[in-house]
Amino acid sequence: MIFLIQYDRATGRIEKFFSFQDADREAAANERLEIELALNQQRMERDVLILEADSEEALQRTHSRFFKAWSEITST
Numbered sequence: 001m002i003f004l005i006q007y008d009r010a011t012g013r014i015e016k017f018f019s020f021q022d023a024d025r026e027a028a029a030n031e032r033l034e035i036e037l038a039l040n041q042q043r044m045e046r047d048v049l050i051l052e053a054d055s056e057e058a059l060q061r062t063h064s065r066f067f068k069a070w071s072e073i074t075s076t
Contacts, residue, residue, distance in 0.1 A: 002028045003059055006035055007047040007066055014066055015046065019056065 002025060006016035016035065020028040028050055035048050053059035060067045 001053060001055065003051045003053065004028050004032055005049045005051065005066060007049065009047060
């Protein structure tokens with residue numbers, strides 16, 4: 001699966017989260033571009049990422065910094 005995340009580093013929160021089937025890679029890339037253009041027009045700095053994983057659960061394990069508070073990550 002393909003996941004598109006808009007992440008605000010300042011707050012440590014995901015602002016947008018989309019999932020796409022592997023066959024929809026182009027749609028994910030187009031959505032990422034639309035988000036980045038809108039953020040640029042608003043002069044907002046956010047991370048916009050496309051990540052791949054077998055499932056959302058796998059993504060949360062491999063990229064926990066997007067899904068957990070820093071204190072949760074460092075306490076394990």
